[in-house]
Amino acid sequence: MTEPKPTEFIQTPSQTVGPFYGFALPYERGPELVPGRHPHAIRLHGTVTDGAGDPVPDAILELWQADETGAISREQGALDRDGFTFTGFGRAAVDQAGHFTFTTVKPGSVGGGAPYIVVTVFARGLIHHLFTRAYFPEDAEAHRRDAVLGAVPPARRATLVCVADGHPGGTPSYRFDVRLQGADETVFLDFDA
Amino acid sequence: MTMKDHTSQSEINDEMRAIEAEARARVDDGGAPELHPRRNYPPYRSSILRHPTHELVRVDPEEVELFSPAFGHTDVNVLESDLTIQHRGEPLGERMTVSGRVLDGEGRPVRRQLIEIWQANAGGRYVHKRDQHPAPLDPNFTGVGRVITGENGEYSFTTIKPGPYPWRNHLNAWRPAHIHFSLFGTAFTQRLITQMYFPGDPLFALDPIYQSITDPAARARLVGTYDHDLSVPEWSLGYNWDIVLTGPKATWMESEEAHD
Numbered sequence: 043m044t045e046p047k048p049t050e051f052i053q054t055p056s057q058t059v060g061p062f063y064g065f066a067l068p069y070e071r072g073p074e075l076v077p078g079r080h081p082h083a084i085r086l087h088g089t090v091t092d093g094a095g096d097p098v099p100d101a102i103l104e105l106w107q108a109d110e111t112g113a114i115s116r117e118q119g120a121l122d123r124d125g126f127t128f129t130g131f132g133r134a135a136v137d138q139a140g141h142f143t144f145t146t147v148k149p150g151s152v153g154g155g156a157p158y159i160v161v162t163v164f165a166r167g168l169i170h171h172l173f174t175r176a177y178f179p180e181d182a183e184a185h186r187r188d189a190v191l192g193a194v195p196p197a198r199r200a201t202l203v204c205v206a207d208g209h210p211g212g213t214p215s216y217r218f219d220v221r222l223q224g225a226d227e228t229v230f231l232d233f234d235a
Numbered sequence: 236m237t238m239k240d241h242t243s244q245s246e247i248n249d250e251m252r253a254i255e256a257e258a259r260a261r262v263d264d265g266g267a268p269e270l271h272p273r274r275n276y277p278p279y280r281s282s283i284l285r286h287p288t289h290e291l292v293r294v295d296p297e298e299v300e301l302f303s304p305a306f307g308h309t310d311v312n313v314l315e316s317d318l319t320i321q322h323r324g325e326p327l328g329e330r331m332t333v334s335g336r337v338l339d340g341e342g343r344p345v346r347r348q349l350i351e352i353w354q355a356n357a358g359g360r361y362v363h364k365r366d367q368h369p370a371p372l373d374p375n376f377t378g379v380g381r382v383i384t385g386e387n388g389e390y391s392f393t394t395i396k397p398g399p400y401p402w403r404n405h406l407n408a409w410r411p412a413h414i415h416f417s418l419f420g421t422a423f424t425q426r427l428i429t430q431m432y433f434p435g436d437p438l439f440a441l442d443p444i445y446q447s448i449t450d451p452a453a454r455a456r457l458v459g460t461y462d463h464d465l466s467v468p469e470w471s472l473g474y475n476w477d478i479v480l481t482g483p484k485a486t487w488m489e490s491e492e493a494h495d
Contacts (some may be wrong), residue, residue: 051342054456054478055271055448057430062363066353066379093284106423108299118307131304152298160299160423167281169272169447190294222285232291233300233424
């Protein structure tokens with residue numbers, strides 16, 4: 043067999059997740075990267091809205107992040123929820139009001155940078171998923187040195203930073219709304235530059 | 236949910252042909268073919284209010300994005316790759332296998348990673364509660380499968396061929412038969428959700444989701460190949476479909492394999 047040329051490995055195109063993933067992609071306790079009783083649990087929640095400002099009732103989001111110390115989990119079993127192992131991955135479908143809720147921990151700094159969570163958005167109508175990042179409002183100092191935030195027009199940076207919105211039941215809560223279009227359209231990232 | 240749109244198929248066809256002609260003209264002028272679908276593809280009505288209107292911000296992935304969740308055999312039972320054995324009886328439909336490999340942009344196998352699939356039954360009906368298509372549910376078919384890729388990036392599912400189904404994008408809109416695939420690479424930047432189609436489907440030319448990929452060669456990468464060698468005598472028909480993920484960039488520099 044001849045050695046395949048690099049040009050033969052052209053990426054497979056994306057297609058929409060569609061509306062009917064509900065019996066397939068969500069998995070048990072997928073939105074709980076840590077159990078709610080974890081001493082450092084935080085809530086990360088928000089609403090996905092479209093260009094008319096209406097909630098998107100059929101979006102599904104994934105989180106991928108470092109642990110509290112900034113370590114990236116290499117634990118197998120990222121879909122497992124044994125109650126103790128932090129695998130850094132979570133998945134949550136929105137409800138009818140376009141709202142999602144994750145329970146996780148705030149990631150530590152990786153390599154000295156500003157902490158953030160990778161957020162991926164899928165939905166009917168999104169033919170290609172969208173990547174973004176959720177940063178934390180208390181890290182403003184580190185944000186000034188962050189390469190990704192630095193690449194974003196200043197007026198749009200705030201869309202990448204969660205809003206602290208209280209401590210329901212003693213758990214720190216952060217709101218991260220995802221606006222697919224509109225005046226405060228969320229900044230989405232292309233890692234393939 | 237989806238608003239009923241009374242646009243005719245021929246009007247949708249005209250919109251799709253115009254976009255493809257414009258895309259072809261750009262390639263003829265020396266532009267790169269578009270490997271992925273247009274995010275804003277008005278013939279697919281749901282994309283109109285949901286695509287970002289700003290250019291995506293191009294950034295270099297950092298360490299977090301260059302890793303991916305580690306899936307393993309504790310996540311997936313080996314029986315989950317066979318969608319025909321999940322109930323007491325056999326599902327109705329054309330039994331088949333879909334096999335292939337998951338590769339990265341350098342042609343290297345993506346090993347021990349998760350593939351999730353979901354699909355309609357042979358009548359074109361999903362188990363999903365909001366699927367209103369008046370085709371029968373099959374009590375012996377759910378349409379969900381999972382597998383962990385092997386050492387060569389290989390995978391294989393046994394299932395039944397899904398049926399085409401109607402949707403409300405426009406009047407008399409029908410989706411070509413397809414299986415949804417969800418894939419992870421070694422870097423989170425390689426994450427991919429897509430759909431695999433079947434060769435020769437007469438609905439391809441009419442489907443705005445398939446046609447949202449404006450380059451014909453790129454669209455064709457979503458179509459599995461019928462492979463008679465994969466068919467099992469008196470049992471099942473075999474299809475092959477390989478999937479190529481992006482990059483990952485991080486390993487380009489440290490690639491052990493020389494390539495010219």
